[in-house]
Amino acid sequence: MQGQIKLYKKLLIIIIPVIVLILFFEVRARGLENGFTLKKKVIENKISDINILILGSSHGYFSINPDILNHNSVNLAYYSQDLYYDNLLFEKYKNNLKNLKCIIVSVSYFSLWYDLNEAHEKWRKYFYKEYFNLPARSSYSLSDYTDIKTYSFAFLYRIENTLLGMINPKMFSFGTKMNSLGWNTDTTGNVLDSTEATILRGKERVEFTNTLVIRKNFESNISILGNFAKYLKENNIKLVFVTTPVSFAYAKYIDKNIYIEFTEKAGSFADGKDVFYLNYFYDKRFCMTDYYDYDHLKGSGANLFSRILKDTLENLKITDKQ
Amino acid sequence: MQFNSLIFLVAFSIFIFLYYILKNNNRKTLLLICSLLFYSSFGLTGLVIMVSVLTVVYISGIAVERSEERKGIFWISIVIVLSFLFVFKYYNFFTDALPGALNLPLLKTASPVGLSFYTFAGLSYVIEVYRKRIKAEKNIFYLAQFITFFPLVVSGPIERPYNILPQLREEKNFDYDSVKKGLILVTLGFFKKIVIADRIADLSEKVFSNPQEYKGIALIAGAVLFSIQIYCDFSGYTDIAIGIASIMGFKVMENFNLPYYAKSIQDFWARWHISLSTWLRDYLFLPIAYLITRKLNNKPFLGMKSENWSYLAGISFTMLVCGLWHGANWTFIVWGLLHALYLVIGFLTKKIRKRILRKSGLEKSIISSIFKTSFTFSLVTLAWVFFKSESISAGYYFVSNIFSGFSLLTVMKIFSSRYELIVVLSLLILLELIHFVQKKYGILNFINSRPVWQRWGFYYFFIFIILIFGRFDSATFIYANF
Numbered sequence: 184m185q186g187q188i189k190l191y192k193k194l195l196i197i198i199i200p201v202i203v204l205i206l207f208f209e210v211r212a213r214g215l216e217n218g219f220t221l222k223k224k225v226i227e228n229k230i231s232d233i234n235i236l237i238l239g240s241s242h243g244y245f246s247i248n249p250d251i252l253n254h255n256s257v258n259l260a261y262y263s264q265d266l267y268y269d270n271l272l273f274e275k276y277k278n279n280l281k282n283l284k285c286i287i288v289s290v291s292y293f294s295l296w297y298d299l300n301e302a303h304e305k306w307r308k309y310f311y312k313e314y315f316n317l318p319a320r321s322s323y324s325l326s327d328y329t330d331i332k333t334y335s336f337a338f339l340y341r342i343e344n345t346l347l348g349m350i351n352p353k354m355f356s357f358g359t360k361m362n363s364l365g366w367n368t369d370t371t372g373n374v375l376d377s378t379e380a381t382i383l384r385g386k387e388r389v390e391f392t393n394t395l396v397i398r399k400n401f402e403s404n405i406s407i408l409g410n411f412a413k414y415l416k417e418n419n420i421k422l423v424f425v426t427t428p429v430s431f432a433y434a435k436y437i438d439k440n441i442y443i444e445f446t447e448k449a450g451s452f453a454d455g456k457d458v459f460y461l462n463y464f465y466d467k468r469f470c471m472t473d474y475y476d477y478d479h480l481k482g483s484g485a486n487l488f489s490r491i492l493k494d495t496l497e498n499l500k501i502t503d504k505q
Numbered sequence: 506m507q508f509n510s511l512i513f514l515v516a517f518s519i520f521i522f523l524y525y526i527l528k529n530n531n532r533k534t535l536l537l538i539c540s541l542l543f544y545s546s547f548g549l550t551g552l553v554i555m556v557s558v559l560t561v562v563y564i565s566g567i568a569v570e571r572s573e574e575r576k577g578i579f580w581i582s583i584v585i586v587l588s589f590l591f592v593f594k595y596y597n598f599f600t601d602a603l604p605g606a607l608n609l610p611l612l613k614t615a616s617p618v619g620l621s622f623y624t625f626a627g628l629s630y631v632i633e634v635y636r637k638r639i640k641a642e643k644n645i646f647y648l649a650q651f652i653t654f655f656p657l658v659v660s661g662p663i664e665r666p667y668n669i670l671p672q673l674r675e676e677k678n679f680d681y682d683s684v685k686k687g688l689i690l691v692t693l694g695f696f697k698k699i700v701i702a703d704r705i706a707d708l709s710e711k712v713f714s715n716p717q718e719y720k721g722i723a724l725i726a727g728a729v730l731f732s733i734q735i736y737c738d739f740s741g742y743t744d745i746a747i748g749i750a751s752i753m754g755f756k757v758m759e760n761f762n763l764p765y766y767a768k769s770i771q772d773f774w775a776r777w778h779i780s781l782s783t784w785l786r787d788y789l790f791l792p793i794a795y796l797i798t799r800k801l802n803n804k805p806f807l808g809m810k811s812e813n814w815s816y817l818a819g820i821s822f823t824m825l826v827c828g829l830w831h832g833a834n835w836t837f838i839v840w841g842l843l844h845a846l847y848l849v850i851g852f853l854t855k856k857i858r859k860r861i862l863r864k865s866g867l868e869k870s871i872i873s874s875i876f877k878t879s880f881t882f883s884l885v886t887l888a889w890v891f892f893k894s895e896s897i898s899a900g901y902y903f904v905s906n907i908f909s910g911f912s913l914l915t916v917m918k919i920f921s922s923r924y925e926l927i928v929v930l931s932l933l934i935l936l937e938l939i940h941f942v943q944k945k946y947g948i949l950n951f952i953n954s955r956p957v958w959q960r961w962g963f964y965y966f967f968i969f970i971i972l973i974f975g976r977f978d979s980a981t982f983i984y985a986n987f
Binding site for chain 2 (some may be wrong): 189341378
């Protein structure tokens with residue numbers, strides 16, 4: 184027993200400084216700027232002027248540059264954001280969006296069946312709670328409680344990155360590569376070429392996105408979209424669903440049945456008057472170098488897409504020419 | 506549940522506290538329950554398969570010992586145990602890969618975690634009972650503890666029954682030194698795994714997932730990084746496993762002995778995954794070699810001595826099995842056959858090489874030593890390329906482009922920044938310092954011989970390094986897939 188007490192005493196001497204150090208990094212990590220704090224600033228700084236609000240997942244975040252759309256646009260789409268959070272974000276800010284004329288929601292191949300709470304990046308829900316005070320879609324599971332990211336920003340960022348951020352904020356990047364209107368400015372993704380191996384890896388990416396298609400979420404997502412469309416119609420705000428372009432290495436491997444079901448359902452909301460659906464999934468105006476990865480546009484590719492989208496919105500008289 | 510997860514650390518802390526509070530029999534029950542719970546965290550199907558293997562092994566042991574037809578029963582037992590491995594690990598591969606396959610349906614169950622490890626442990630038990638080195642275990646409770654022993658069940662070391670079973674029967678008392686040794690090993694293991702292996706994994710993955718983007722020296726750097734990654738991943742896991750066992754008062758066999766310091770491929774296999782290489786040596790290579798020598802009546806065949814034939818045939822088959830053991834993929838087969846080729850060439854040229862070295866006067870020189878170590882490392886790394894590649898053609902592409910450009914700048918493409926390069930190099934220097942201490946003094950001897958302030962300095966240094974540079978969100982251990 185004496186040996187055990189000796190060990191526990193020594194372990195305490197080791198553990199206490201470690202806990203102090205972790206707490207120190209945790210406090211500092213929570214003070215660092217991240218993608219969510221920036222998004223919050225983006226919308227709250229301009230809220231009363233916003234005419235066009237862009238929501239959706241990373242496809243919208245990467246592809247739609249508000250600077251090109253003009254009309255006081257702001258991009259609130261973000262990595263892994265599902266329709267549930269799109270809706271809650273809008274609900275949170277709708278009363279202050281006094282000049283809102285149009286909402287663009289980027290809907291992806293998997294969106295109608297996707298729930299962030301069941302995806303591998305579900306830790307993002309803690310940020311929605313922390314910064315936007317938005318509740319998670321369902322109650323926490325055992326895996327939530329055993330996931331260190333539930334409790335610690337320092338471990339989520341990695342302590343090394345937190346330390347770097349403390350020394351020099353420019354060295355820390357946690358989804359912070361965005362412009363002042365919330366559009367992604369990270370262009371470091373892999374350069375895609377047309378080799379067989381690159382194209383084959385498109386299959387892996389599709390297989391990953393296919394794991395996000397969970398059938399049981401369909402009804403609730405459709406219900407969210409239905410209520411969303413109804414509210415906007417009642418308040419004379421246009422709603423535009425946009426499916427952004429993907430590389431041919433991605434398009435080649437998609438599940439055609441899911442795609443058809445998705446486009447039919449997304450299209451069924453469109454009435455050509457208040458709700459529109461614009462599908463650029465197979466758009467051939469984009470080449471491999473326009474992509475950040477298999478299904479996200481970057482830099483010049485995103486700017487080209489934003490110009491195309493701008494023209495389309497003007498042609499459909501959703502927005503006025505500027 | 507992986508060793509590098511928060512849930513494991515919390516669960517293990519509670520477990521070890523109870524383990525030393527409980528009395529001996531209750532402690533053993535706790536160990537068995539926790540081993541089963543630990544394994545069931547990887548899926549219940551796997552647990553059912555493991556319990557089935559355990560049942561077969563248990564019945565086989567008793568039957569082999571008691572029956573008059575022991576040879577027949579022994580072989581039937583071996584076939585049944587191997588059939589678990591075949592069905593759940595290789596069936597889909599052979600059904601898919603063999604020409605003119607019978608259009609059999611593919612199995613939808615994924616290969617259970619650690620299947621290769623615990624079936625080999627089970628086979629080892631049956632073989633040792635057959636060889637009368639140990640007695641069959643009558644109490645399934647002890648055998649179950651051996652097969653399901655949670656520190657080893659996922660990725661080994663593949664223990665021998667004559668080492669573990671007697672320890673399971675012993676009464677375990679709290680031993681301060683054993684616990685301390687265990688904690689130091691666990692710390693060292695975490696350093697290798699989550700600081701080095703997981704960091705380097707990002708870099709090597711970049712190259713192997715997109716080799717077309719890299720040329721020449723960058724490909725070489727990618728291959729070398731993978732060599733370091735797999736070593737740190739697996740030996741880190743082993744250190745943690747042995748450390749956990751040591752905290753519980755068990756002595757487990759070593760699995761690594763500075764493998765990249767080997768001076769020949771034969772030497773490499775005496776240092777790398779020792780529990781598997783000695784398993785294959787004892788239960789496969791030596792029986793085959795004896796069999797061939799006997800069949801040839803110790804007479805030369807086709808102008809070559811019978812012992813040469815027995816070595817060549819034995820080593821080729823053993824390395825083929827070694828490759829297949831790692832997984833149902835052609836890349837592993839190529840990896841195993843490459844090692845077989847190295848060993849065969851090494852065996853056939855041994856005398857000539859010795860003669861050349863003796864005549865040149867370099868036999869014991871440091872130059873020859875460095876050359877041998879570097880050459881062995883290069884051969885091992887070349888074989889790892891196929892081990893890691895998605896397909897043989899991808900591996901071939903990788904190897905055939907190794908000499909296509911020698912601009913050092915291309916290596917920078919692998920690293921995201923200069924900072925990343927500096928951190929990786931610094932950590933590798935630290936790893937080499939650890940290896941130096943390990944080789945010269947032994948880690949534990951070195952630590953214990955230092956004054957208190959230095960000892961505590963080491964503890965804090967490594968804990969803070971793990972905390973700051975560790976990748977706590979990283980994936981599983983590579984060898985957990987085998």
